[in-house]
Amino acid sequence: MSTHLSAALARTKLAANQGHSCTVAGCGRRRSGFHSLCNHHKDKARLYGDPLGKPVHAQEYQDLILQVRELFDSQPDHLCLVASLKAVTAWTAEAAAASGRGQEPFPGAEEVARVLRHGVQPREFLVVLCAFLVFAGQQSQRFAGRQAEDFALSHALFKLAPRPRKFTRNGESSSSIPPKFAALKHVGRYLRQLLAPLAALTRMAVEARDQQKQELQDGMRQPFVAPVVALLKEAQQTIQP
Numbered sequence: 721m722s723t724h725l726s727a728a729l730a731r732t733k734l735a736a737n738q739g740h741s742c743t744v745a746g747c748g749r750r751r752s753g754f755h756s757l758c759n760h761h762k763d764k765a766r767l768y769g770d771p772l773g774k775p776v777h778a779q780e781y782q783d784l785i786l787q788v789r790e791l792f793d794s795q796p797d798h799l800c801l802v803a804s805l806k807a808v809t810a811w812t813a814e815a816a817a818a819s820g821r822g823q824e825p826f827p828g829a830e831e832v833a834r835v836l837r838h839g840v841q842p843r844e845f846l847v848v849l850c851a852f853l854v855f856a857g858q859q860s861q862r863f864a865g866r867q868a869e870d871f872a873l874s875h876a877l878f879k880l881a882p883r884p885r886k887f888t889r890n891g892e893s894s895s896s897i898p899p900k901f902a903a904l905k906h907v908g909r910y911l912r913q914l915l916a917p918l919a920a921l922t923r924m925a926v927e928a929r930d931q932q933k934q935e936l937q938d939g940m941r942q943p944f945v946a947p948v949v950a951l952l953k954e955a956q957q958t959i960q961p
């Protein structure tokens with residue numbers, strides 16, 4: 721087939737695709753290019769790993785960050801913690817060593833190097849990532865799927881340092897540059913697998929503490945129940961003729 725003919729065919733196919741609506745249920749917008757999604761959902765999928773993905777705000781797992789930091793501080797020699805820290809430290813060092821050389825050793829390495837340069841230590845990486853993984857495990861309905869979770873995990877890490885910004889011609893800063901799709905996809909998936917054992921142990925420890933707290937609170941209430949019941953009975957008897 722001549723290039724002229726194949727170009728004409730491509731244009732026809734493109735026009736046919738753009739004539740259809742986006743595959744997201746309830747979305748009536750036209751598809752974008754050869755994509756099965758409209759521009760709006762394509763942007764969401766690119767940034768959140770799913771067309772129905774939503775951002776997760778750090779406040780949502782802030783309490784967990786505090787709990788996990790305290791937990792790790794209380795058991796600095798825990799074997800799983802030590803091994804995970806060693807692995808994450810080596811991984812961040814690899815990213816930092818290659819930074820600025822144009823060739824990333826893995827997708828997202830430049831993002832990891834940026835967070836490190838901002839002064840965030842590998843140990844803090846572990847705290848935030850494990851807190852996020854505990855949060856994601858407890859709130860799995862919050863995510864459209866595994867990939868959406870991975871993307872959110874990458875965002876949790878990448879936003880530990882301010883995002884690089886685009887600059888306008890007169891040097892004024894405008895909007896921030898979003899992380900690349902490949903970086904969000906690779907880093908989240910890699911860290912989820914790497915930290916799975918530590919995240920599982922952390923979740924168990926956090927939930928055991930929550931249960932202990934709950935039992936303690938219930939225990940505090942207990943002694944007051946019996947006297948209250950007795951008082952109510954007494955009151956009922958006095959009301960009766």
Ligand SMILES: [Zn+2]
Nearest residue numbers: 742747758761
């Ligand atoms: Zn759509």
